[in-house]
Amino acid sequence: MIQPVAVIGAGPFGLSTAAHLRARGLPVRVFGEPMVSWRDHMPEGMLLKSTPAASNLDAPQRGHTLADYCDAAGIPRLVTDEDIIPVETFIAYGEWFQQKLVPELERVRVVSVDRRPGGGFELKLDSGEQFAARAVVVATGLSGLAHLPRELAAAAPDGPAPTAPVSHSSQHHDLTRFSGKDLLVVGAGQSALETAALAAEAGARVRVVARGQGTVAFGSAPWAQPKFRPESPFGRAWSLWALSHYPQPYRFLPAGTRHYLVRRVLGPLGAWWLRDRFQSTVQVREIDRVVGAAAPDGSPVLTVRTHTGRTEELTADHVIAATGYRVDIAAMDFLGHELRTGLAVSRGAPKLGAGYASSVPGLYFTGLPAASSYGPVMRFVCGTEFASPRLAGHLAAAHG
Structure with a gap:
């Protein structure tokens, strides 16, 4: 019996990769709840920052774009840069994509992945089943990678949680729980700003705490974009165009440059x-930095350094850390200890070669864990267009 390829994760990158592998005739087993991070870890009422063109899951055949889903569902087409995508619509699109192209999805959790002495991998599921796979694709998205800065951790000694003084933005689907409360949101990206706006609209009194030298800023509307620069899924700029359409050379940049660009672009x-x-x-x-945090009476107190060098205290009923995600192989505890320690990593992220292959033969990573090797585009759904066909092609050639 031919051993299958195992794809762990059923978000955009997992579903897109699985669709490409199936189209190549490879036996594939795909595990996870479809679009679970989008459904359970994004706030209700959220709108996607990305444009419709940047929100398509890449498929091996035509007819599976967001616009195609809109046609099939009988809802207005989302196609122009001015069309804004409700998260509920995007989730439904991902589920439609899964039903069409990855119908054999198994809604079970992979408990462990270990190397087999004779090659390949041994996987154990939470159903109790164990089976061998010739290759494994890790496409677990943001799961387990929420980042809480050290300065905030002291106010949540048992970890961030909605019921603790400090939580992470990924832990909130319903923000109405903060109605009538004083809320601090730490961060200045889209997650922080939209979480803050949604909480305020739900009746909370909200302050955004923006750290560093920058200020809270917003992008230009589509009609205000520069006219004589190339288009990219993220706006008109030569750098964005290159990083979006030509990520292949990115992994040859110095490590420090790669990690810097992932954070800053x-x-x-x-x-x-x-x-x-x-x-x-x-x-x-706007502050220089958060110095520390405490919750002496169950309510959080942030000690901050201002841009003038003064130290101040900010109090609230709750703090939401909209502080992003950090890739850390150590957090992927479903990978066996020997497997994790045998991986070549760079600042916690796997070092990937051609075709998204890791240093362990047969083990591949896509999505956010691939960003330090293939660039910022891997943080976004449109990264599936580059990643999925190349990963599937490399895997088919090496393990088909």
Whole structure:
């Protein structure tokens, strides 16, 4: 019996990769709940920052774009840069894509992955089943990678949680729980700004705490973009065009440069359509940095350093850390200890070669864990267009 390829994760990158592998005739087993991070870890009422053109899951055949889903569902087409995508619509699109192209999805969790002595991998599922796979694709998205800065951790000694003094933005689907409360949101990216606006619209008194030298800023509307620069899924700029359409050379850059660009390119910036909603409901406190945090009576107190060098305390009923995600192989505990320690990594992220292959033969990573090797485009759904066909082609050639 031919051993299958195992794809772990059923978000955009997992589903897109699985569709390409199936189209090549490879036996594939795909595990996970479809679009679970989008459904359970994004706030209700959220709108996608990305344009429709940047929100398509790549498929091996035509007819599976967001616009195609809109036609099939009988809803208005989302096609122009001015069309804004409700998260509920995007989730439904991903589920439709899965039903069409990855119908054999198994809604079970992979408990462990270990190398087999004779080659390949041994996987164990939470159903109790164990089976062998010739190759494994890790496409687990943001799961387990939420980042809480060390300065905030002291106020949540048992970890961030909605019921603790400090939580992470990924832990909130329903923000109405903060109605009538004083809320601090730490961060200045789209997640922070939209979370703050949604919480304020739900009745919370919200302040955004923006750190560093930058200020809270919003992107330009589509009609205000420069006219004589190339288009990219993220706006008109030569750098964005190159990083979006030609990520292949990225992995040959020095490690420090690669990690810097992943952090800074397409960095903290609110969507153009959020500006008015945000500015009419949310206060902003710009600081140099958060020095520390505590919760002496169960309510959080942030100690901050201002841009003038003064130390101040900010109090609230709750703090939401909209502080992003950090790739860390150590957090992927479903990978066996020997497998994790045998991987070549760079600042916690796997070092990937051609075709998204890791240093362990047969083990591949796509999505956010691939960003330090293939660039910032891997943080976004449109990265499936580059990643999925190349990963599937490399895997088919090496393990088909």
